[in-house]
Each structure stands twice: as C-alpha cells, then as structure tokens.
Amino acid sequence: xxxxxxxxxxxxxxYLLANHNTVYVGETKNGFSRVIDHLDDPTKNFAxxxxxxxxxxxxWLDKLPVLYLQYRLWEIAQSMNYVVVTNLxxxxxxxxxxxxxAELERIVMDARVFLFDAGCRALDSNFDNQHSAMxxxxxxxxxxxxxxxDPMQIDVRVDPANSSERxxxxxxxxxxxxxxxxRGFIVTxxxxxxxxxxxxxxKIITDRRKELRNKKVLVDIDGVGDRSRLIANVWFPSxxxxxxxxxxxxxxxxxxxxxxxxxxxxIDA
Numbered sequence: 001x002x003x004x005x006x007x008x009x010x011x012x013x014x015y016l017l018a019n020h021n022t023v024y025v026g027e028t029k030n031g032f033s034r035v036i037d038h039l040d041d042p043t044k045n046f047a048x049x050x051x052x053x054x055x056x057x058x059x060w061l062d063k064l065p066v067l068y069l070q071y072r073l074w075e076i077a078q079s080m081n082y083v084v085v086t087n088l089x090x091x092x093x094x095x096x097x098x099x100x101x102a103e104l105e106r107i108v109m110d111a112r113v114f115l116f117d118a119g120c121r122a123l124d125s126n127f128d129n130q131h132s133a134m135x136x137x138x139x140x141x142x143x144x145x146x147x148x149x150d151p152m153q154i155d156v157r158v159d160p161a162n163s164s165e166r167x168x169x170x171x172x173x174x175x176x177x178x179x180x181x182x183r184g185f186i187v188t189x190x191x192x193x194x195x196x197x198x199x200x201x202x203k204i205i206t207d208r209r210k211e212l213r214n215k216k217v218l219v220d221i222d223g224v225g226d227r228s229r230l231i232a233n234v235w236f237p238s239x240x241x242x243x244x245x246x247x248x249x250x251x252x253x254x255x256x257x258x259x260x261x262x263x264x265x266x267i268d269a
Contacts, residue, residue: 009030009031009032009035009052009054010030010031010032010059011029011030011031011054011055011059011060012027012028012029012030012031012054012055012059012060012061012062012063012065012066013027013028013030013031013034013052013053013054013066014026014027014052014053014065014066014069014070014073014111015027015028015031015034015035015050015051015052015053016049016050016051016073016115016120016122017038017044017046017047017049017050018047018048018049018050018051018083018120018122019046019047019048019049020048020083020121021083021084022046022083022084022085022086023077023083023084023085023086023122024044024047024085024086024087025070025073025074025077025085025087025091026070026087027063027066027067027069027070027091028066029063031052031054035050035052038050046086049119049120051115051118051120053066053069053111053114053115064094064096064100064104065104065107067091067094068093068094068096068104068107068108069104069107069108069111070091071091071092071093071094072093072105072108073108073111073112073123074087074090074091076108076112076123077122077123080122080123080124080125082121082122082123082124082125083121083122085122110190112124113174113190114190116221117221117222117229119222119223142240142243142251142252142253144202144204144240144241144244145238145240147237147238148204148236148237148238148240148241149204149237150237152208152211152212152234152235152236153234153235154212154215154217154232154233154234154235155217155232155233156186156233156234156235157233158178158186158188158233159178159181160178163178163179163180163181164178164179164258164259165177165178165258165259166178166179166239166256166257166258166259167256167257167258167259168191168243168246168247168255168256169255169256169257170243170247170249170251170255171194171247173192173193173194173227173246173247174190174191174192175187175191175192175193175246176188176190176191176259177191177239177242177256179239180235183237184235184236184237184238184239185235185236185238185239185242185256186233186234186235186236187230187233187234187236187242187245187246188230188233189230189231189232189233190229190230190231191229191230191246192221192227192228192229192230192246193209193212193218193227193228193229193230193245193246193248194226194227194246194247194248194249195225195226195227195228195248196226196248197209197248197249198248198249198250200249200250201244201248201249201250202244202250204241204244205244205245205248208241208245209245212230212234216231217230217231217232217234218230218231219231238253239253239256240252240253242256243255243256
C-alpha cells in the first residue's frame with residue numbers, strides 16, 4: 001500500500017483491497033483516509049494491491065455513485081468467482097432514480113475496464129478472453145467500400161445526445177461507439193482492439209492499425225497479449241470498417257448493438 005498515489009482520492013471513492021486470491025470491495029466518503037486506516041487493520045493485511053476509484057475530472061458530490069459502485073463490483077466479483085470475496089457484510093444496492101441508473105451502470109463498466117488495465121484480476125481473469133486471440137469467427141461480411149478509404153479522425157468529440165451508444169458483441173472484446181450525427185462511426189476511448197488479424201481480412205485493417213500505433217492512440221495493455229487499448233476517440237468512415245479494424249476480422253455492422261443497461265428490480269416485501 002505504501003506505493004499508492006492517493007493525491008486525488010480525498011473525496012467519495014470506491015476501492016478494492018486485493019491479492020491474487022482475495023478481494024475486499026469498499027466505499028468511503030474519503031478514499032485517502034480510509035486506505036490509511038486500513039494500514040493499521042490486521043484483518044486487511046492480506047492486501048498487496050489497492051485500487052481506488054474516484055470521479056474525474058470532477059469528484060462525485062455525494063455517495064450514491066460509490067454505493068452503487070461497491071454493490072455492483074462486489075456482485076460481479078461474487079458471480080465471476082475468480083477470487084474469494086472477504087466482505088463480512090453484503091453491500092446493499094442503494095435506491096437509484098430510474099433516470100440515473102444508466103449513468104451509474106456506465107461508471108461501473110468503465111471502472112471495470114480500468115481496473116483490468118491496472119492489473120486487478122478479481123473481476124476479469126486474464127485467461128477469460130484468451131479465445132479472442134485465436135482465429136475468430138466471421139459472423140457477417142460487409143464489403144470494403146470506396147468511402148472506407150477516407151482518413152480516420154483521431155480524438156474527435158462524441159455527442160451522446162444526438163446518438164445512441166453501441167457495444168461490440170464479438171469474442172468478448174470490450175468496445176463502445178456511436179454513429180456520427182453526419183456520417184461514419186466513432187469508436188470511443190477505452191475500447192479494446194483484438195491483436196490477431198484473420199487471414200481473410202483486408203489490408204486496410206493492418207494499415208489502419210499501424211497508423212493508430214504510430215500515432216500512439218493504440219497501446220498495449222500491461223500483462224495482456226491478445227488485446228490492445230484505444231486511448232482516444234477514433235472516427236471511421238463507416239461502422240463496418242470500424243468493426244473490422246477493432247476485431248481484425250471480415251465482419252459487418254451487426255456486431256454493433258445498442259448497449260444493454262441492466263436494470264435491477266427492487267421488491268419491497
């Protein structure tokens with residue numbers, strides 16, 4: 001714990017204490033002081049890794065996001081069963097206004113991605129998606145069109161108000177995007193790119209990936225060999241070419257599906 005940078009964790013935060021076999025999922029109104037308190041707690045001396053999740057660039061103004069985050073990360077860790085969850089009391093899901101549920105669920109999904117990149121394996125095993133490194137199926141063919149040769153645009157602005165978010169449904173690769181309001185498709189920062197390219201894939205796929213690498217937009221994920229990460233929004237001329245570049249396969253637009261935000265049903269007995 002002594003090597004952890006906690007300079008931004010002075011407000012409401014979710015956090016995980018972990019080693020390779022165990023995890024504790026917590027929430028607090030002050031991430032810095034809570035982690036310091038755990039240094040003197042003998043029941044937490046199993047922890048060799050600490051992950052603190054805060055609002056950025058603006059801190060969360062209340063504890064609703066961290067209460068929801070704690071419950072959902074605890075729930076995911078329990079269901080995945082990669083490690084032992086040591087919480088003595090089960091977190092309770094807070095009462096969430098319907099209009100905020102999608103926003104909070106997006107926080108959970110983004111946190112899950114960044115936790116994986118940081119080395120946390122309590123929620124997603126490093127071996128869980130290894131099949132994506134193998135020759136992947138080509139679920140549909142949309143030919144490369146003349147417009148797909150148009151230049152990519154990097155670090156473009158996304159306007160969610162004018163478009164609905166899409167998720168990639170293909171071999172466990174995490175990717176999100178939006179149809180552009182005028183033309184084309186934007187793959188958002190944080191999306192994964194499958195490293196292997198199928199033999200049938202068009203040369204434009206490797207050319208585009210090389211360009212993204214050269215511009216330092218596509219980067220390695222520490223400890224992971226089958227996927228890389230986009231660190232900026234990238235505009236493609238079509239959803240089909242976006243899918244091909246992300247997956248390395250000759251597939252089409254149907255792999256981009258509306259994001260399914262799960263809803264919890266609360267029953268008051």
